[in-house]
Amino acid sequence: MNKILFWNEEKIGISLIKIVVVLLILFICTMILLLVHMSLPAIKVFGLSFITNSEWNPVEEVFGAWPFIYGTLVTSFLALLLATPFGVFSALFISDICPLRFKGILSTLVDLIASIPSIVFGMWGLFFLAPFVRDHLAPLLREIPLSGPLFSGPCFGISILSASMILAIMILPTISSLTREIFNAVPTTYKEAALAIGATNFEKIKLSLLRPSLVGIIGALGLALARAIGETMAVVMLIGNTPQVVLSLLAPGATMASILANEYAEASSTLHLASLCYIAVILFAITMIVNFLARILIRVLSPKW
Amino acid sequence: MKIYSLLLLPLLSSLLLLSSTVATAEQIIINGAGATFPYPIYTKWFSEFGKLNSTIQFNYQPIGSGGGVKQLLKETVDFAASDTPIKEDEKKSAPWPILHIPTVVGSVVMVYNIPELENSKSKEKLQLDGTCLAAIYLGKISKWNDPLLQKQNPKLVLPNKDILVIRRSDGSGTTEIFTSYLSASDTTWNSSPGSGKSIAWPTGIGAKGNDGITTMVKQSPYSIGYVEYAYAVSNALATASLKSGDNNYTAPSIASMSSAASSIGNIDSKDLQSGDLKKLSLLSQKGGKGVAAYPMSSFTYILLPLPKTPNAKLIALKQFLKWAINDGQSMAAKLDYAPIPKELAQKISEQLK
Numbered sequence: 001m002n003k004i005l006f007w008n009e010e011k012i013g014i015s016l017i018k019i020v021v022v023l024l025i026l027f028i029c030t031m032i033l034l035l036v037h038m039s040l041p042a043i044k045v046f047g048l049s050f051i052t053n054s055e056w057n058p059v060e061e062v063f064g065a066w067p068f069i070y071g072t073l074v075t076s077f078l079a080l081l082l083a084t085p086f087g088v089f090s091a092l093f094i095s096d097i098c099p100l101r102f103k104g105i106l107s108t109l110v111d112l113i114a115s116i117p118s119i120v121f122g123m124w125g126l127f128f129l130a131p132f133v134r135d136h137l138a139p140l141l142r143e144i145p146l147s148g149p150l151f152s153g154p155c156f157g158i159s160i161l162s163a164s165m166i167l168a169i170m171i172l173p174t175i176s177s178l179t180r181e182i183f184n185a186v187p188t189t190y191k192e193a194a195l196a197i198g199a200t201n202f203e204k205i206k207l208s209l210l211r212p213s214l215v216g217i218i219g220a221l222g223l224a225l226a227r228a229i230g231e232t233m234a235v236v237m238l239i240g241n242t243p244q245v246v247l248s249l250l251a252p253g254a255t256m257a258s259i260l261a262n263e264y265a266e267a268s269s270t271l272h273l274a275s276l277c278y279i280a281v282i283l284f285a286i287t288m289i290v291n292f293l294a295r296i297l298i299r300v301l302s303p304k305w
Numbered sequence: 306m307k308i309y310s311l312l313l314l315p316l317l318s319s320l321l322l323l324s325s326t327v328a329t330a331e332q333i334i335i336n337g338a339g340a341t342f343p344y345p346i347y348t349k350w351f352s353e354f355g356k357l358n359s360t361i362q363f364n365y366q367p368i369g370s371g372g373g374v375k376q377l378l379k380e381t382v383d384f385a386a387s388d389t390p391i392k393e394d395e396k397k398s399a400p401w402p403i404l405h406i407p408t409v410v411g412s413v414v415m416v417y418n419i420p421e422l423e424n425s426k427s428k429e430k431l432q433l434d435g436t437c438l439a440a441i442y443l444g445k446i447s448k449w450n451d452p453l454l455q456k457q458n459p460k461l462v463l464p465n466k467d468i469l470v471i472r473r474s475d476g477s478g479t480t481e482i483f484t485s486y487l488s489a490s491d492t493t494w495n496s497s498p499g500s501g502k503s504i505a506w507p508t509g510i511g512a513k514g515n516d517g518i519t520t521m522v523k524q525s526p527y528s529i530g531y532v533e534y535a536y537a538v539s540n541a542l543a544t545a546s547l548k549s550g551d552n553n554y555t556a557p558s559i560a561s562m563s564s565a566a567s568s569i570g571n572i573d574s575k576d577l578q579s580g581d582l583k584k585l586s587l588l589s590q591k592g593g594k595g596v597a598a599y600p601m602s603s604f605t606y607i608l609l610p611l612p613k614t615p616n617a618k619l620i621a622l623k624q625f626l627k628w629a630i631n632d633g634q635s636m637a638a639k640l641d642y643a644p645i646p647k648e649l650a651q652k653i654s655e656q657l658k
């Protein structure tokens with residue numbers, strides 16, 4: 001009796017897991033298929049030139065995705081650039097330098113950032129970050145010699161820069177907590193070995209923590225970048241929603257996620273709706289490419305022994 | 306084995322829950338979806354009407370005019386609400402004729418933030434005409450002390466500052482009313498960018514929703530934006546007086562909105578079915594009863610499908626609409642909408658028999 005029960009449980013359990021995984025794969029596949037199907041009218045009309053065309057005019061029914069692709073790439077890479085030092089250093093501090101009794105509080109605080117809803121970040125950005133950028137940061141940045149067109153033009157606070165800064169704060173906990181886990185996974189013997197051969201505290205961090213964790217950190221950055229690419233609400237509130245390709249980080253822009261959030265609900269013409277779905281397909285593709293590239297980078301950088 | 310029964314538990318309980326919601330008979334539940342703009346007054350109406358007719362219940366989702374029309378055509382809701390009449394091709398794809406019932410009058414107002422004017426003692430308001438407003442939103446007028454602007458505001462001292470143009474980033478009926486006004490008053494605007502729920506803006510910064518524009522205008526000095534009247538009132542924002550045609554500059558108010566609605570021509574059942582904007586538009590109304598018309602006013606509509614064989618829901622809906630356009634109108638002003646003219650209400654009531 002017991003034996004049969006065990007056999008049943010074994011069989012049911014394993015097949016349950018299999019079924020769930022198959023459902024998951026089916027779910028993702030149907031999602032992609034449905035998106036492509038819905039964007040077919042736009043694919044037929046614009047073809048691949050949709051990606052490079054920079055006009056977006058719902059009245060004339062001319063649609064191109066380039067300003068949104070550009071905005072997404074600029075904001076998310078800038079956010080990654082800003083968040084990486086904060087994320088990695090805070091992880092280093094918490095895992096290695098911080099006194100033991102503050103460790104718990106500090107890591108909880110950083111992780112807490114992840115649980116703040118996007119809209120709260122947007123509100124905070126609108127009320128504090130944007131005026132701060134307008135009144136203090138922008139005049140300061142303009143003083144940087146050789147910055148050229150990067151910080152040119154009028155600044156109203158609502159800009160690509162503000163959106164990137166809010167994104168940086170939002171992806172910081174992802175980087176920080178993943179990196180912390182990676183540091184914790186480094187065997188203590190490495191540190192002991194470094195100290196035993198007379199390394200200073202900083203040399204120890206460099207040799208026995210950062211060096212072996214490099215691959216893991218890049219993986220963490222890849223995940224953070226994917227989050228930045230897909231983030232919507234806070235970006236909508238801070239980027240100014242102007243589909244244009246400009247070098248100045250103080251000018252307003254738009255991202256793929258922001259145009260979807262803005263226009264999907266009220267898009268009435270078939271072509272408009274299809275074009276928005278086409279953007280969703282491209283967004284999907286870009287996220288996959290970023291993940292893929294991160295994987296390749298990890299494979300190349302992985303120590304071979 | 307315990308683990309399987311645990312898995313079954315939520316399934317069973319959700320089944321139970323489903324059956325319990327189905328079980329309530331006798332009640333008529335009417336589902337609607339659409340415009341966010343009239344949502345406050347509709348909610349008020351639903352609850353007041355519910356007190357009078359306890360068997361009729363409403364469920365309204367404010368998902369936007371476009372979404373409401375889409376749901377109506379897919380027959381997932383019993384009625385839709387829209388700030389604009391439905392389009393020709395949408396009308397054709399509908400399996401039944403659709404009646405446009407104007408429910409209340411709303412308006413879009415220009416809000417601005419000029420610290421110098423806020424601090425000055427005179428309570429003079431900014432005055433704008435359609436061409437001037439179009440020039441600002443085209444980026445042709447970029448300073449507040451532009452001669453064109455100054456000429457229209459002889460009593461004001463306008464500052465030598467850049468104008469921060471703020472507009473909606475999301476598709477919206479509010480944008481459609483605003484851009485239709487600009488198209489009607491300026492030929493350049495009419496040819497490009499034109500009018501619609503979302504357009505290709507030549508300049509400015511996009512904010513999401515009426516609340517987004519309100520926040521942005523409040524905290525950005527030297528900005529201008531457009532919002533629904535109720536948002537300007539509840540946030541105590543300065544609003545501009547607008548001029549249209551030969552009319553005088555008119556400040557937005559319940560009276561000037563009503564005035565725009567009172568001077569529309571004769572509306573018959575055909576107009577209500579076609580949703581003919583030439584007849585229903587309030588944009589270039591002269592106004593009546595000695596009060597000038599505020600030009601950026603508009604009806605908001607409930608779209609009522611008229612299937613060949615009326616069912617209980619349709620009868621209930623008609624009963625509600627008849628009540629709303631007559632008795633319900635007294636609740637409009639408190640929520641910053643203007644009531645529809647009495648003559649129009651009478652005509653629509655006849656249609657709803």
